[in-house]
Amino acid sequence: MSTAMPFAAGTTLLSDVTAAVRAAGAVLRDRHTPHARGVSTDGIVGEIHANDDAVLEVLREPLLRSRPGSRWAEDELAGGALPPGEWWVVDPAEGNINHVHGMDDWAVTATLVRDNRPVLTVVHLPLTGATYTAVAGGGAHLDGRPLKASAKTDLAAALTGTGQARPGEDERTFRRIGDSVTAMLVNGLVVRVSVPATLQLVHVAAGCTDAFWQFSDVRSGLVAGALLVSEAGGTVTDLTGAPWNAGSRDFLAAAPGLHAAALEVLAPIA
Structure with a gap:
């Protein structure tokens, strides 16, 4: 909680x-x-x-x-x-x-x-x-x-996810998504790329998946999942590791035992 x-x-x-x-x-x-x-x-x-x-x-x-x-x-x-x-x-x-x-x-x-x-x-x-x-x-x-977030501690065993936030994102955001998927495929187990964000985040809150990140700040896709994950014991930050809020420019929600490792993989791309 x-x-x-x-x-x-x-x-x-x-x-x-x-x-x-x-x-x-x-x-x-x-x-x-x-x-x-x-x-x-x-x-x-x-x-x-x-x-x-x-x-x-x-x-x-x-x-x-x-x-x-x-x-x-x-x-x-x-x-x-x-x-x-x-x-x-x-x-x-x-x-x-x-x-x-x-x-x-x-x-x-x-x-x-x-x-x-x-x-x-x-x-x-x-x-x-x-x-x-x-x-x-x-x-x-x-x-x-x-609900309780995943107890995993090994990123190599993690099921993670990301996706675009809106149609027509700028090319830099699309390239960051692609780079981040590649990086997490190298370091994790499986990466799901899908929309909407909330339906990935409810699975993080339930402990069914282990992390979700997004480079866009569309708040309607993040606020619900952010609260669900944090209240389920997960860790929710931006990609600098600072606590997330609706004004943050990017987003990471993860099982507490995996958050630091996921952040290490994704922060250089942010």
Whole structure:
């Protein structure tokens, strides 16, 4: 569990947020098809926006109402620090590109961020019904069962992962991703390169995989997983080893016994 100061939200807020995210997940589930939708780039983008709009219509107001005074981070692909205070960082269709291509790995996420640190999160996978939750200082859970990060200490035995954060990243970021995958293939066991980030990070929190890194700072893909991993006993930093927050430019979440070794491999590439 994280040693961060507990977030005194009580169980009511978590219950309210969970209910809102599950209701939004039902909307997204009903929009899912077993085949790809959209052939051109414009068609795919249109389907993605339609998913977002449908989910936000049922998710935004319940979340804002659940935490009076909180604000809404409008751009789900934005990065960088938020102004002081409490913000909802939401991805109405985390893994939207997978959803519109008829695949199964997508979710709805909602995270309350206070002064650039996530303090409460809910990640719901509508097709399986699985719900991951975490509250700062209160642990991480899957459907009420505690999560615990991997106990591995040998990077050579590690299953790790990374991926791009948004379409059209700059060429330098793509080259860093490629270099980092090569470096981790040399030093680790297996590297998964996939999107979305959150669905890799829930596996790090659950101890099923051992580390995840990302060179982009898109906050909606990182805040939920960062809290889940840290509350499950993992270590979350940037690629200099400093504690991560929403203003950090890169990201590493790892099992505590592997974090230093993963950082040694990745820091020269950052």
